[in-house]
Amino acid sequence: MFASKTAIAACALASLLLAVPAGAADSKKADPNKEQVRRLQQAQRKLEQEKNQLAQEKAVVEAERDAAREKAEGEAQRVAGLGRELGGLRKAKDDLAARLVQVESELKQAQEQVARLEGEGKRQQAALAAEKQQHTACVARNQEMHKAGLDIVERYRTKGCTDSVLQAEPFTGLKRVEIENAVEDMKERLDSQKIGS
Incomplete structure (x- = not known):
C-alpha cells in the first residue's frame, strides 16, 4: 500500500514537471509556472514526509509483528x-491409579488373610482351652491312680503271714472274699480313671 501511494505520487510529480517546461516555452508567463512549481515542490515535500512517516509506521508495525511473532513462538514453546x-502428569496419574488398584487388591488379600488367621487363632485358642481342660482332667486322674497304686502297695506291704494263711483257709474263705472285694474295689477305682470311661 505504501509503495503504491509513493508510485502514484512520483508519477504525478513527473508529469507535472514535464508539463511545466513545455508550458514555459509556449508562454512567457513566469509567475503562474513558478507558482505551479512551488506547489509541486510542496506536494513533493508532503509526499516525502508521508513516505517517511509511512516508513516509520511500517518499521513500528514490523517491530510489533516481530515481537508478536517472538511472543507467539515463546507461547507455542510454553x-x-x-x-x-501434562502428558507426564497424566502418565503419573495413570501409574498411580494402577498402583492404587494393585495396593487395594493386596490390602484386600491381606485383610482376607488376617481374617483367616484370626479364625485359625480362635480355633487354636478353643483347641488349647480344650487341651487344658483335658490336661487338668488327666492330672486329676493320674493323682487318683497314684493314690490307688499307693493303697495297693501299702496293702501288699502290710500283708502278713496271718493274712496269707487266712486267704488260703479252705473252710470259710472269709479272708479270700475280703481280699477279692478289695481287689475289685481297686480295679473299679483304676477303671474309673481310665480315659474314655
Missing part, C-alpha cells in the same frame, strides 16, 4: 512444554 508436562 504450550508445548505444558503439553509435555
Whole structure:
C-alpha cells in the first residue's frame, strides 16, 4: 500500500514537471509556472514526509509483528512444554491409579488373610482351652491312680503271714472274699480313671 501511494505520487510529480517546461516555452508567463512549481515542490515535500512517516509506521508495525511473532513462538514453546508436562502428569496419574488398584487388591488379600488367621487363632485358642481342660482332667486322674497304686502297695506291704494263711483257709474263705472285694474295689477305682470311661 505504501509503495503504491509513493508510485502514484512520483508519477504525478513527473508529469507535472514535464508539463511545466513545455508550458514555459509556449508562454512567457513566469509567475503562474513558478507558482505551479512551488506547489509541486510542496506536494513533493508532503509526499516525502508521508513516505517517511509511512516508513516509520511500517518499521513500528514490523517491530510489533516481530515481537508478536517472538511472543507467539515463546507461547507455542510454553504450550508445548505444558503439553509435555501434562502428558507426564497424566502418565503419573495413570501409574498411580494402577498402583492404587494393585495396593487395594493386596490390602484386600491381606485383610482376607488376617481374617483367616484370626479364625485359625480362635480355633487354636478353643483347641488349647480344650487341651487344658483335658490336661487338668488327666492330672486329676493320674493323682487318683497314684493314690490307688499307693493303697495297693501299702496293702501288699502290710500283708502278713496271718493274712496269707487266712486267704488260703479252705473252710470259710472269709479272708479270700475280703481280699477279692478289695481287689475289685481297686480295679473299679483304676477303671474309673481310665480315659474314655
